[in-house]
Each structure stands twice: as structure tokens, then as C-alpha cells.
Amino acid sequence: xxxxxxxxxxxxxxxxxxxxxxxxxxxxxSSSDARKALVALRDSDLAVxxxxxxxxxDTGEAVDIVYHLRSFARDEELVVKVEHGYGSTLxxxxxxxxxxxxxERETAELFGLELxxxxxxxxxxxxxxxxxYLRKSLVVRSAEEVRDRASQHVDAxxxxxxxxxxxxxxxxxxxxxxxxxxxATPIPAPKPLPxxxxxxxxxxxxxxxxxxxxxxxxxPQHPSTHGVLRLILELDGEEIVSGxxxxxxxxxxxxxxxESRRYSAVGTLLDRGDYVSGIHAELAFALATEKIAGIEVxxxxxxxxxxxxxxxxxxxxxxxxxxxxxxxxxxGPFLYTFRDRETILDILEDITGQxxxxxxxxxxxxxxxxxxxxxxxxxxxxxxxAVHVDENDELLMGNEIFQARTQGIGVFDRETALxxxxxGACLRGSGVDWDIRRDRPYxxxxxxxxxxxVAEEGDVYARCAVRLEEMRxxxxxxxxxxxxxxxxxxxAKVAKVLRPPAGEAYGAVESPRGELGVHLxxxxxxxxxxxxxxxxxxxxxxxxEAMLPGLLIADAVVLMGSMDLILGEVDR
Amino acid sequence: MALDKLTGEHSAIFIRSxxxxxxxxxxxxWYMAFGIxxxxxxxLMHASGPKFDFDRMGVFFRASPRQADVxxxxxxxxxxxxxxxxxxxxxxxxxxxxxxxxxxxxxxxPFREYxxxxxxVDKVVPVDVYIPGCPPRPExxxxxxxxxxxxxxxxxxxxxxxxxxxxx
Numbered sequence: 001x002x003x004x005x006x007x008x009x010x011x012x013x014x015x016x017x018x019x020x021x022x023x024x025x026x027x028x029x030s031s032s033d034a035r036k037a038l039v040a041l042r043d044s045d046l047a048v049x050x051x052x053x054x055x056x057x058d059t060g061e062a063v064d065i066v067y068h069l070r071s072f073a074r075d076e077e078l079v080v081k082v083e084h085g086y087g088s089t090l091x092x093x094x095x096x097x098x099x100x101x102x103x104e105r106e107t108a109e110l111f112g113l114e115l116x117x118x119x120x121x122x123x124x125x126x127x128x129x130x131x132x133y134l135r136k137s138l139v140v141r142s143a144e145e146v147r148d149r150a151s152q153h154v155d156a157x158x159x160x161x162x163x164x165x166x167x168x169x170x171x172x173x174x175x176x177x178x179x180x181x182x183x184a185t186p187i188p189a190p191k192p193l194p195x196x197x198x199x200x201x202x203x204x205x206x207x208x209x210x211x212x213x214x215x216x217x218x219x220p221q222h223p224s225t226h227g228v229l230r231l232i233l234e235l236d237g238e239e240i241v242s243g244x245x246x247x248x249x250x251x252x253x254x255x256x257x258x259e260s261r262r263y264s265a266v267g268t269l270l271d272r273g274d275y276v277s278g279i280h281a282e283l284a285f286a287l288a289t290e291k292i293a294g295i296e297v298x299x300x301x302x303x304x305x306x307x308x309x310x311x312x313x314x315x316x317x318x319x320x321x322x323x324x325x326x327x328x329x330x331x332g333p334f335l336y337t338f339r340d341r342e343t344i345l346d347i348l349e350d351i352t353g354q355x356x357x358x359x360x361x362x363x364x365x366x367x368x369x370x371x372x373x374x375x376x377x378x379x380x381x382x383x384x385x386a387v388h389v390d391e392n393d394e395l396l397m398g399n400e401i402f403q404a405r406t407q408g409i410g411v412f413d414r415e416t417a418l419x420x421x422x423x424g425a426c427l428r429g430s431g432v433d434w435d436i437r438r439d440r441p442y443x444x445x446x447x448x449x450x451x452x453x454v455a456e457e458g459d460v461y462a463r464c465a466v467r468l469e470e471m472r473x474x475x476x477x478x479x480x481x482x483x484x485x486x487x488x489x490x491x492a493k494v495a496k497v498l499r500p501p502a503g504e505a506y507g508a509v510e511s512p513r514g515e516l517g518v519h520l521x522x523x524x525x526x527x528x529x530x531x532x533x534x535x536x537x538x539x540x541x542x543x544x545e546a547m548l549p550g551l552l553i554a555d556a557v558v559l560m561g562s563m564d565l566i567l568g569e570v571d572r
Numbered sequence: 573m574a575l576d577k578l579t580g581e582h583s584a585i586f587i588r589s590x591x592x593x594x595x596x597x598x599x600x601x602w603y604m605a606f607g608i609x610x611x612x613x614x615x616l617m618h619a620s621g622p623k624f625d626f627d628r629m630g631v632f633f634r635a636s637p638r639q640a641d642v643x644x645x646x647x648x649x650x651x652x653x654x655x656x657x658x659x660x661x662x663x664x665x666x667x668x669x670x671x672x673x674x675x676x677x678x679x680x681x682p683f684r685e686y687x688x689x690x691x692x693v694d695k696v697v698p699v700d701v702y703i704p705g706c707p708p709r710p711e712x713x714x715x716x717x718x719x720x721x722x723x724x725x726x727x728x729x730x731x732x733x734x735x736x737x738x739x740x
Contacts, residue, residue, distance in 0.1 A: 126652065130651075141686070250648060251688060252650055252683040252688065252689050253688060272682065338621035338623070341621075342621065355707075356613065
């Protein structure tokens with residue numbers, strides 16, 4: 001903290017620094033000094049070269065833009081807050097931290113700011129005419145509106161595909177509705193950010209009517225984009241000249257809706273964010289809440305969290321592994337691995353009552369204790385999985401065609417990976433030895449024994465190898481959890497309607513896709529004031545997007561498959 | 573085969589071509605590989621996986637809307653997505669059916685309060701079968717398909733009755 005003060009003083013930046021217990025050092029600088037401060041912090045001996053997250057908080061009078069930075073060298077976190085008035089201009093920092101590219105666009109559109117100095121200042125998640133949803137003055141649909149479903153009128157002509165089609169573009173997407181639910185004092189509508197209308201120009205700016213480039217539109221309905229991702233590829237022959245990822249086809253307001261849910265019910269939304277590994281998102285939220293409220297979690301609950309988390313990690317990696325085979329032309333791995341996923345889902349259903357959407361981890365512990373039948377099922381699963389995982393390893397990783405298609409493709413070196421904010425298996429595939437489970441232990445991970453697989457090559461194959469090894473390590477941890485499960489309560493005594501004191505906290509877990517963080521702001525009421533969900537897949541997507549030029553189309557499919565994107569999490 | 577058992581050896585049966593086509597349609601409902609959100613994992617991936625194996629009902633996925641009979645809307649539809657859903661529906665050849673899978677596609681589900689979310693896909697395309705659940709289990713989807721088959725059968729009967737009434 002004192003180092004940060006010294007750095008900022010030397011750079012002649014006026015800053016107020018305070019230490020928030022559950023967050024670390026928080027610097028507040030003025031908006032004109034923001035870029036200067038960030039450059040100084042990055043280049044100083046603090047070496048905060050990693051942008052964990054960038055988001056906004058509506059304080060009621062202005063928008064606080066939060067830059068969450070991390071220094072791997074000093075193992076420290078630093079939060080820089082910059083106040084911006086409504087409708088003011090957000091100065092882009094993408095040349096300082098490339099990871100800010102997509103989060104900046106998202107923040108600008110959802111808080112109604114203008115974006116300056118950005119290479120692609122378009123809307124990211126919504127379409128033209130949408131109000132800034134994350135402003136506090138914009139209230140969501142009321143219960144009456146929801147109940148009266150028939151009143152929502154859709155003009156059939158607005159769905160005609162000739163009427164503004166390519167950008168998924170409604171000029172006025174349901175604008176009557178959000179407009180009706182605004183406060184009496186209308187928000188000055190922000191200048192609409194430009195949205196691509198038609199494809200007169202390719203992403204690189206070339207006039208495609210007069211060139212021999214071809215623009216190929218992959219998605220949002222495409223079998224190998226794993227959800228509703230849309231890639232606009234500009235091709236020269238079969239080679240990609242430039243590419244742009246268009247997202248937002250699954251933007252459904254998880255962050256906004258969390259502001260109107262009680263603490264125990266936010267998990268319901270988070271489950272549906274990263275929908276193949278719900279336990280991890282719930283856990284990140286629970287950790288943040290426990291930090292603010294000061295809840296001590298019983299040891300048994302911590303073990304159960306680890307147990308379920310690791311089971312869920314295997315299930316999630318299988319959902320990546322099967323389709324990864326499909327993307328590279330192999331149908332077999334999908335069928336073989338989904339046996340194991342069915343077994344895991346049976347176990348998870350036994351313990352939590354649901355196959356996918358658990359809402360099992362709550363602030364204070366877990367909902368219910370492990371069932372009597374689960375232990376035998378888990379042991380049987382571990383025995384057969386040990387055989388299956390080796391089988392899968394040979395089936396795909398040992399296949400020459402697969403190796404030829406993945407080795408040396410989509411290489412991220414160390415600096416690129418860190419610069420774009422990659423985390424998880426993608427970062428470890430590039431030779432950075434960083435795992436939150438080991439380096440910032442949460443739940444019971446400090447008591448478990450496991451290895452963190454790291455590969456140096458940084459290509460698609462390396463990321464696959466890391467994930468496969470992670471499955472083996474997860475199986476190892478599950479066995480330890482089952483054998484060392486301590487006696488005791490499965491949850492701490494927590495009020496039914498939890499009202500944590502006002503404060504801020506950041507809880508992060510190592511989800512199958514990387515660092516899944518929840519930045520929580522509480523104002524002392526029974527629902528969060530602001531909940532920011534750090535989506536690891538969004539950062540992976542923008543890194544993949546930057547890697548597209550120069551690849552062949554078939555390689556782009558494999559590259560995107562290896563980033564393990566879950567679009568529910570990318571769009572939230 | 574099955575017809576022989578009904579009619580005995582060396583016999584002929586008479587069936588309206590309409591009926592024959594509808595038997596074929598019922599038994600080969602190919603759906604479009606078009607997953608939007610969480611429901612796609614349960615309704616498309618697990619459904620075609622080894623345990624539930626919808627192939628044995630003749631339900632199989634096709635990558636292109638031009639080859640598909642059924643669209644499973646598996647997930648939340650928002651305003652950005654709605655035009656694409658409509659466009660894909662328009663691209664499917666007749667006859668075509670739509671299954672709204674899960675709470676989001678039926679009514680907006682847990683996200684219905686967010687103004688960017690369409691409260692039910694039936695605002696955008698006509699829906700034949702609604703499957704409740706969040707997400708529905710693959711068994712529910714299976715039941716949904718059986719219901720759809722029954723519906724197609726009933727529609728054949730209605731059409732034939734109408735044709736008889738017209739004296740055709």
C-alpha cells in the first residue's frame with residue numbers, strides 16, 4: 001500500500017489510498033489522471049501487469065469504474081477506482097491492458113458512457129436503443145408486468161429478416177417496455193454506440209464489394225461454436241484475414257437481477273451463468289458474502305464444497321472434451337465421455353437434488369449434508385473413471401490426426417496470455433504456474449494434496465493436455481475429500497434473511513474455465529447493491545478473437561474449442 | 573414385417589399417401605442442432621448421448637435448418653437473438669414443429685424480469701409443445717417428443733376427416 005502511494009506520488013497523480021479489509025488496497029484517482037496512474041503502476045516495481053477485471057458500480061451520483069489489478073511478482077491485489085459522471089467519456093486503457101478490450105465496451109453500454117480511444121467502440125451485449133441496464137435508476141419489470149405476459153406485444157414486421165437483420169439488429173428492441181419502467185426523471189439517453197449495419201465493410205475495414213475477400217458468418221447458429229457465439233471471419237481463400245466475435249445473444253441480466261434477489265437466491269442466477277459448473281459460481285458468491293458478513297464456515301462444509309466442486313469440474317471438462325473431439329472430427333470421444341458425465345450427474349442429483357442447477361452452496365455452508373447413498377456411488381465412479389480417463393487420453397490425445405490439427409495452432413506466449421487476462425487451464429497451458437486453489441486457497445484446498453499441471457507450449461494441444469491432467473487431479477482430490485470428511489455441522493448458523501453490513505469484497509475460485517470472481521458490494525439490505533461476475537470465458541474469448549488472423553477456418557474452430565467457452569457466462 | 577402381421581401373407585393394404593408420409597414424419601423427427609443456453613446441454617447433448625440415446629426414436633440432430641423438421645428452442649431468447657430464431661424458423665422446410673424447452677423458452681423463466689429478455693419464444697415463433705422445467709430432464713424432452721408424435725398423428729386424422737367431408 002505504501003509502495004503504491006510512492007509510485008503514484010512520483011507520477012504526480014493525486015490519489016487517496018485506503019485499505020479495505022476484504023478487498024486490499026483501494027486507490028481513488030480522478031478520471032483525468034486514470035491513464036497516467038495505470039501506466040505508472042504497471043511500469044513501476046509494483047509490476048501490476050495483470051488486469052483481473054474492469055467493471056462499473058453505479059453509486060447513485062456517478063459511475064465508479066473499477067480496475068482490479070494484480071501483481072504476480074509481489075502476489076498483491078490493487079483496486080483502482082475512477083469516478084465518471086453519467087454520460088461522460090470513458091478513456092480506453094486497452095493499450096495499457098489489452099484485457100480491457102471487451103469489458104470496456106460492456107461497461108460503456110451498460111452504464112451509458114461514451115468510449116474514447118477504443119479500436120472497436122461498438123455495443124457488445126445489447127442492440128441499439130437499449131437503455132443502460134445497470135444504472136440504478138432503471139428498474140426491472142415489475143411483478144404485474146411479468147404476470148401480464150400477454151401484454152408484451154411483438155410487432156411481426158420487426159421480426160422480418162429484411163428489417164435490420166445482420167447485427168441481430170432491432171432498431172428499437174422492446175424499447176417501449178424499459179422506457180415505461182423508468183423513473184419519473186428520464187435518464188438522458190446516451191448517444192447510441194454504432195452497431196454494424198450489414199456487411200458493406202469487413203471487420204478490417206476493407207470495402208468487400210470491391211475486393212476478392214470473402215466474409216463468412218459463423219453463427220449464432222453453428223454446430224461448432226458451442227452456443228450462440230457469432231464469428232465474422234474475413235477470408236482470403238481459406239485463410240482468415242481478420243475476425244470479430246459478436247456476443248450478447250444470451251445476455252439476460254444476471255448482474256442486474258442479482259440486485260433484486262435475496263442473498264440465498266442469487267445462486268439460482270449464478271448457476272445459469274456458467275451452466276456446466278454451477279457449484280463454482282455459487283461458491284465464489286458465497287465466499288464474497290462470507291467475507292463481508294464475517295461468517296465462519298464449518299470444516300465439514302468446506303470439504304463438501306471441495307468434493308462437489310471437483311466432481312463438477314470433471315463433469316465440466318467432459319463437456320469440453322467431447323465437443324472438442326467433435327470439432328476436430330472425432331465422434332467417439334463424445335459418446336465415451338458422456339457415460340462418465342451421466343454417472344457424475346447422478347451423484348450430484350443424489351446430493352443436491354438437481355442435475356445441473358444446484359443452488360447448493362449458500363453463504364455459511366451448504367444446503368444439506370451428504371446423503372448416505374452418495375459415498376458408495378462416488379467410490380464406484382472413481383474406480384471406473386481411473387480406467388476411462390486413460391482410455392480417453394489415448395483415444396484423442398494419442399491420435400495422430402488430432403495431434404497434427406492441434407500442435408502449434410493458436411499459440412499464446414506467456415506475455416500475450418497474461419496481457420489478455422487469460423486464467424485457468426489456458427494460462428497454465430502457456431507456462432504460467434498459477435492456480436487459485438493452491439496460491440489463494442479457499443474452502444479446504446489447503447488441506448488437500450494435488451499437483452497443478454503446467455505445459456509450456458501454449459498451443460491448443462497443451463491446453464487439452466492440461467485439462468486432461470486436471471481431471472486426474474480432481475479424481476485424486478475427490479478421494480481425499482471422501483476419506484477425510486470431518487464430522488460436524490454442514491452449515492454455520494446464518495440468519496434466514498441475511499443482511500451483511502455495508503462493504504465490498506472479492507471472492508474468487510478456480511472454476512474449470514479459470515478465475516471466476518464475484519465482486520460484491522453490500523449496502524446493508526437483504527439483497528446485494530452490486531454484484532459483478534468476472535467471467536473467465538469472456539477473457540478467453542477476446543484472446544481467441546485476437547489470435548484468429550492468419551489461421552485457417554478449420555483451425556479457428558479448434559482454437560475456439562480449446563478456449564472452453566460457455567456463452568452463458570460470456571454474456572451473463 | 574409389421575404390416576405383414578396385420579394383413580397376412582400375400583395381401584395388399586390400402587393406405588392414403590398422406591397417412592404414409594405422416595408415419596414417416598412421426599418416426600424421423602430430425603431436430604436442428606441449435607442450442608441457446610443451459611437446456612441445450614440436457615436437451616441436445618445428453619439426449620444424443622449414450623444413456624438417453626434419442627436416435628432410437630428416430631430423433632436425430634441435423635446441423636442445417638434446411639434438413640430439420642423440429643426446432644428445439646433450448647434456452648433464453650433475448651431481443652438480439654429473437655430475429656435469428658425467427659429467421660431459422662423461416663428457413664426450415666414445411667412441415668415443421670417447434671418445441672419450447674424449459675422455463676425460459678416457455679415464459680422467460682428466472683430472467684423474465686429483465687427487459688432485454690423475451691417472455692416466451694411463442695412471441696416470436698408458433699410453439700407446438702411446451703416442456704416445463706429448469707432445465708427439464710432428458711426424460712421430459714423424450715416425453716415432449718412422444719407428445720409431438722401424438723400431435724402429428726392427430727393432425728393427420730383431422731386432415732383426412734376434413735378431406736372426406738369435402739368429398740375428395
